[in-house]
Amino acid sequence: MKLLKLAILALLVFTTSSFTTPNKLDDGYSVGDKATDFELKNVDGTTVSLADYKDAKGFLVIFTCNSCPYANAYEDRILSLNDKYESKGVPVIAINPNNPKIQPKDSFENMKKRAAEKQYTFPYLFDEKQEVFPAYGAKRTPHCFLLEKTPNGNIVKYIGAIDDNYQDADAVEVKYVENAIDAMLAGQKIDIQNTKAIGCSIKV
Incomplete structure (x- = not known):
């Protein structure tokens, strides 16, 4: 009987610790973390990684x-961000994290069509195994992660939304991503390092 009680107690301790121990993969990255590189298929058929740059x-x-209508609303702004910052050494790397079995509009074939229609100037990658977005901690589309390339790896500098008004680009008051990139390139402190990503939930 005593052994049975000890076994039950051990099981309870194990179960409790299993649920209360933080899972870093589920939490994703925080500002200051080093982001792991990835290799994902681009709409042009090539495989792209950060190490290529x-x-x-x-x-x-x-x-x-x-x-996602939020992603669509930001599409032209994403193109503009790449146009502005790729030449300064900070290219956009777009990743589709959605499961096309849940959302057929996000199939690889439809990704290729969308990229061609909108003339994407940046890679549009497919997280086919849905391994990259949870590692980053992405929850919405769009969800931005600004990385700084350093001798110690790609360090996360900003996480969140592109700006403070998804509905109207002309009514934006704070350009979170632009401000963060400008500060990073100038070697200055980024004033706003985290914001809430506004968008559709990622389909798994």
């Missing part, structure tokens, strides 16, 4: 998709 100073990794 030898001269980059950083990366604006944006989890986005075809189907």
